[in-house]
Amino acid sequence: MEFIQNWIIGISAASILYAAVYSLAPDGRAKRAVRLAGGACVLIAVCAPISRVDMSSLALEAEELSDGYAAEAERMERERFEFMRSVIEKEAKAYIFDKADALGVTCDVDVMCSDSEGVPIPVSLHGVWSGEEDARERLAEAVARDLGIPRASQSWGADGG
Numbered sequence: 001m002e003f004i005q006n007w008i009i010g011i012s013a014a015s016i017l018y019a020a021v022y023s024l025a026p027d028g029r030a031k032r033a034v035r036l037a038g039g040a041c042v043l044i045a046v047c048a049p050i051s052r053v054d055m056s057s058l059a060l061e062a063e064e065l066s067d068g069y070a071a072e073a074e075r076m077e078r079e080r081f082e083f084m085r086s087v088i089e090k091e092a093k094a095y096i097f098d099k100a101d102a103l104g105v106t107c108d109v110d111v112m113c114s115d116s117e118g119v120p121i122p123v124s125l126h127g128v129w130s131g132e133e134d135a136r137e138r139l140a141e142a143v144a145r146d147l148g149i150p151r152a153s154q155s156w157g158a159d160g161g
Contacts, residue, residue, distance in 0.1 A: 007049045014045035077118075085113045085120035092122045092147055099142050105131035106159070107139070111149075122147050130159035 018038030025034040092111040100107045109127035113120035125143065129136050136156060144151050 011045045014042045088120050100139050103135040103139050105135045105139050122149050124153040126155045128157045128159045
């Protein structure tokens, strides 16, 4: 940042000096010569610092910025996935409650998701139920059919109450 600040100060100083000398120069050849020399001085003030730039430190700074952006992108991707996972688990649970209510089964379930190519999908559930065994079996089949959670990945226990 200091480099840019010094560069701007140098350009400003060259421009002010040029303007002052140009305004004092007599008309004619002298004024044209001052204009040519002053323009060259301002051009040098603009271009000279570029030749002194340390490209290796500039490359290091660019690499640090790139690493920082990559880390931030990774963090945001994890947050996005966790948010999607929580929404999908919540919606799957709501579906199971609705289906259970329609079948006359009372239940409580926890749905677990897994990462499938960056997308969380429901893969298993653990639940407790109370009601008729036949209705619970129909619920388990509906979950397998509609949510894609295989029967082998469903764990149901009877509600102790």
